[in-house]
Amino acid sequence: MLSYTEENYLKALFKICSQCEGRPEAGTNEMAAYLGVKPATATDMFKKLKEKGLVDYERYGKISLTEIGKKNALTILRKHRLWETFLYQKLDFSWDEVHEVAEQLEHIQSEKLVSKLEDFLGYPEFDPHGDPIPKANGDMPPAVKMILSDLKAGESCRVVAVKDTSVLFLQYLKRLGISIGTKITVIEKVSFDGSLQISIDEQETRNVSVKFADSLFVAK
Amino acid sequence: MLSYTEENYLKALFKICSQCEGRPEAGTNEMAAYLGVKPATATDMFKKLKEKGLVDYERYGKISLTEIGKKNALTILRKHRLWETFLYQKLDFSWDEVHEVAEQLEHIQSEKLVSKLEDFLGYPEFDPHGDPIPKANGDMPPAVKMILSDLKAGESCRVVAVKDTSVLFLQYLKRLGISIGTKITVIEKVSFDGSLQISIDEQETRNVSVKFADSLFVAK
DNA sequence: TAATTAAGTTAGATTAATCTAACAAATAAA
DNA sequence: TTTATTTGTTAGATTAATCTAACTTAATTA
Numbered sequence: 024m025l026s027y028t029e030e031n032y033l034k035a036l037f038k039i040c041s042q043c044e045g046r047p048e049a050g051t052n053e054m055a056a057y058l059g060v061k062p063a064t065a066t067d068m069f070k071k072l073k074e075k076g077l078v079d080y081e082r083y084g085k086i087s088l089t090e091i092g093k094k095n096a097l098t099i100l101r102k103h104r105l106w107e108t109f110l111y112q113k114l115d116f117s118w119d120e121v122h123e124v125a126e127q128l129e130h131i132q133s134e135k136l137v138s139k140l141e142d143f144l145g146y147p148e149f150d151p152h153g154d155p156i157p158k159a160n161g162d163m164p165p166a167v168k169m170i171l172s173d174l175k176a177g178e179s180c181r182v183v184a185v186k187d188t189s190v191l192f193l194q195y196l197k198r199l200g201i202s203i204g205t206k207i208t209v210i211e212k213v214s215f216d217g218s219l220q221i222s223i224d225e226q227e228t229r230n231v232s233v234k235f236a237d238s239l240f241v242a243k
Numbered sequence: 244m245l246s247y248t249e250e251n252y253l254k255a256l257f258k259i260c261s262q263c264e265g266r267p268e269a270g271t272n273e274m275a276a277y278l279g280v281k282p283a284t285a286t287d288m289f290k291k292l293k294e295k296g297l298v299d300y301e302r303y304g305k306i307s308l309t310e311i312g313k314k315n316a317l318t319i320l321r322k323h324r325l326w327e328t329f330l331y332q333k334l335d336f337s338w339d340e341v342h343e344v345a346e347q348l349e350h351i352q353s354e355k356l357v358s359k360l361e362d363f364l365g366y367p368e369f370d371p372h373g374d375p376i377p378k379a380n381g382d383m384p385p386a387v388k389m390i391l392s393d394l395k396a397g398e399s400c401r402v403v404a405v406k407d408t409s410v411l412f413l414q415y416l417k418r419l420g421i422s423i424g425t426k427i428t429v430i431e432k433v434s435f436d437g438s439l440q441i442s443i444d445e446q447e448t449r450n451v452s453v454k455f456a457d458s459l460f461v462a463k
Numbered sequence: 464t465a466a467t468t469a470a471g472t473t474a475g476a477t478t479a480a481t482c483t484a485a486c487a488a489a490t491a492a493a
Numbered sequence: 494t495t496t497a498t499t500t501g502t503t504a505g506a507t508t509a510a511t512c513t514a515a516c517t518t519a520a521t522t523a
Contacts, residue, residue: 026479026480050500052499061481063482063484066502067481083488084501110356124353135344139334139336143334281512282470283474283511283513283514284512286473287511291509302518303472
């Protein structure tokens with residue numbers, strides 16, 4: 024069985040490795056920074072995770088997940104996203120509050136709990152941020168790929184997920200009145216700085232940055 | 244903030260201290276045995292908990308909870324029993340399965356989670372074992388006191404709680420078809436060994452031991 | 464009350480996860 | 494290609510929770 028800490032390392036590695044395609048590995052400093060620990064600490068942990076057959080790792084080399092490691096990471100992600108869905112749907116937590124609590128709940132050990140929870144929630148495919156929830160067998164519903172930046176002037180779309188799940192971003196969205204399902208129309212793309220003039224739910228008009236437009240997953 | 248382990252010590256102390264009235268304190272060995280650790284380990288922890296102002300304790304003396312310690316213990320108990328109720332009512336866990344998972348869930352840190360959960364469950368007063376759930380302010384619904392042994396031959400009652408929450412006992416109850424609300428009638432008290440001849444829901448007849456009859460809370 | 468037993472403590476060690484400081488390897492730049 | 498910089502590792506220490514073995518205090522009993 025994995026410790027709380029080991030689980031967090033696997034989850035972090037999975038996230039970093041699945042961020043950009045074609046880069047299925049991470050560096051020590053990168054991981055340490057992500058996890059908020061010193062590189063020395065991470066080195067020790069990778070040695071241990073290697074012993075347990077969960078990561079591939081050589082001295083001074085990059086780190087990647089083994090198949091078993093990946094399976095474990097998916098299980099944790101599954102729990103995290105199911106709990107987020109529970110908090111959002113059943114307990115009325117807001118978008119930006121669910122993550123922190125789910126970080127704790129994801130470490131509860133009980134297969135039965137997870138499957139019962141999934142059933143209780145009606146087998147959801149996406150969490151409140153629009154991220155796909157892995158199935159018990161490790162399958163993952165296809166993630167949504169288009170971002171707001173992909174739209175041309177005049178095109179409309181609906182928000183289906185957030186790419187950036189930081190509290191800062193989510194709170195900003197809340198302030199703008201944007202959530203999953205909100206309709207956004209691109210009125211103009213400002214060529215000077217790439218920013219977008221958008222309308223939110225066909226009402227309020229706003230100018231948003233490239234960074235912003237890169238952080239929203241949408242569907243036409 | 245308290246560690247997982249510290250919380251478990253406080254909870255154990257609370258349970259032992261509230262078991263028999265007029266004995267609001269516990270011994271080192273007793274606590275260690277209860278928690279499954281060695282007495283030496285418990286001694287160290289009591290020193291630490293004393294430093295934190297959570298227990299009263301002197302070298303070679305008994306241990307008891309301070310007011311702050313008691314408040315903390317009640318918070319944990321509250322969470323434990325709310326989660327048990329959730330698992331039983333919403334996720335269809337059976338009587339004997341809820342405890343183990345709730346042991347983990349009770350350590351999740353989020354005031355909001357607890358109050359939202361309580362609201363979601365409709366402010367229950369008792370958990371699936373019939374034990375009272377402490378309120379946010381520390382109030383506790385009055386516990387039920389009468390046990391099956393208190394009945395005379397010919398009297399009837401309904402099961403309202405279990406005194407012994409061991410898996411062994413709960414599974415035995417399940418086999419007998421007894422749960423909260425089940426009607427039990429005492430047909431005869433066998434004076435030889437104190438055992439009882441009972442009928443369960445006015446159907447099946449059974450002989451049960453003194454130990455058994457002492458472990459069931461009932462109401463007429 | 465002195466001896467025996469039960470209960471509780473101390474000292475020293477271990478494991479997991481972390482740190483700092485010093486060092487080594489790999490990569491980038493001049 | 495030598496130097497500088499970035500990246501990663503090692504060694505040694507720390508903290509929390511645990512253990513064993515030896516010791517001390519308190520309680521019981523003969």
